[in-house]
Amino acid sequence: MLHTMETQFGDIDGRRVADIGCGSGRLSIGSAMLGAGYVLGIDIDEDALDICYNNLTDLEISTVDMLRMDALALPPSLCKCFDTVVMNPPFGTKHNKGIDMKFLRAGLELSTTAVYSLHKTSTREHILKVCNDWGVKAQVVAELRYDIPATYKHHKKRSVDIEVDFYRFEPANK
Amino acid sequence: MKILTHNMLTSNIIKSVKDGYPLKIAATEVQEVDVDFNPEFIQRLLAKLNWSVICEAITQLDATKDIELPENLTDEVKEDEDMLRKIHHVLLEVEVIEGKLICPETGREFPINKGIPNMLLNDEEV
Numbered sequence A: 001m002l003h004t005m006e007t008q009f010g011d012i013d014g015r016r017v018a019d020i021g022c023g024s025g026r027l028s029i030g031s032a033m034l035g036a037g038y039v040l041g042i043d044i045d046e047d048a049l050d051i052c053y054n055n056l057t058d059l060e061i062s063t064v065d066m067l068r069m070d071a072l073a074l075p076p077s078l079c080k081c082f083d084t085v086v087m088n089p090p091f092g093t094k095h096n097k098g099i100d101m102k103f104l105r106a107g108l109e110l111s112t113t114a115v116y117s118l119h120k121t122s123t124r125e126h127i128l129k130v131c132n133d134w135g136v137k138a139q140v141v142a143e144l145r146y147d148i149p150a151t152y153k154h155h156k157k158r159s160v161d162i163e164v165d166f167y168r169f170e171p172a173n174k
Numbered sequence B: 001m002k003i004l005t006h007n008m009l010t011s012n013i014i015k016s017v018k019d020g021y022p023l024k025i026a027a028t029e030v031q032e033v034d035v036d037f038n039p040e041f042i043q044r045l046l047a048k049l050n051w052s053v054i055c056e057a058i059t060q061l062d063a064t065k066d067i068e069l070p071e072n073l074t075d076e077v078k079e080d081e082d083m084l085r086k087i088h089h090v091l092l093e094v095e096v097i098e099g100k101l102i103c104p105e106t107g108r109e110f111p112i113n114k115g116i117p118n119m120l121l122n123d124e125e126v
Ligand SMILES: C[S@@+](CC[C@H](N)C(=O)[O-])C[C@H]1O[C@@H](n2cnc3c(N)ncnc32)[C@H](O)[C@@H]1O
Pocket: A020, A021, A022, A023, A024, A025, A026, A027, A042, A043, A044, A045, A048, A069, A070, A071, A072, A087, A088, A089, A090, A091
């Protein structure tokens, strides 16, 4: 994923990158390794940030900074402070429907150039329509299969394979 | 928390706060790291920074309080490699590991642990 962002679009090397919902920091670390000048990882969850911190220390990565913050209530001072935003947002479930679109909105606020994100293929039509309404250019860069371990009680199968689109979005007001 | 990150943070996510900027820094532990120097990157950053807030921030840390930065970001400064290196160091290589950020209007404190500022609010604050 990150290789595509860099080799096809040049959106990582020497860029300022924000990773919204950074979790254990996979995307932040990848961005740093591909030459991002500065990466800000944002997550709401203390345990996730702890793991992220340990991963950064182990790998001796020094260009990533982290914040514990609610991605859905970011201060306006962060707006347009980043070239590129990367994220792997929580997929909407029964209880937080549409959270991936709220993440996307936040990403579009922070970025000047490109937002990369993953969304369920089943929502593609909806996403393309919403982006059209927002004046945001949306492009499906790749289709992936994503294996979700059965962490929720209501999942009957051990794990479910879902189809996921990998998008590149361009914010409207460059 | 790097000084670059501090430059982008406000406490006006709190309902009663108007600007909440800049946040005061109270550090008990600071660390210096090595980051590769990329002059073009620093030059591009300078266009987006609130420079007076950087100058103020460095006076609040022992590790940076003796570093002298120009008051104004002139074109000469932006072309001066030694100066860009200094700015690079201040923005990216100095990290507050333990301490807190303080809202200039309400005094609300945001703890920094393991280098990570906790900017989460309570329900009453939003
Ligand atoms: C699907 S995980 C992705 C983790 C990581 N980016 C990765 O690819 O491995 C989503 C992350 O979003 C975080 N998250 C959920 N709601 C959030 C919110 N409102 N603000 C910030 N982060 C949030 C979760 O803590 C979790 O780490």
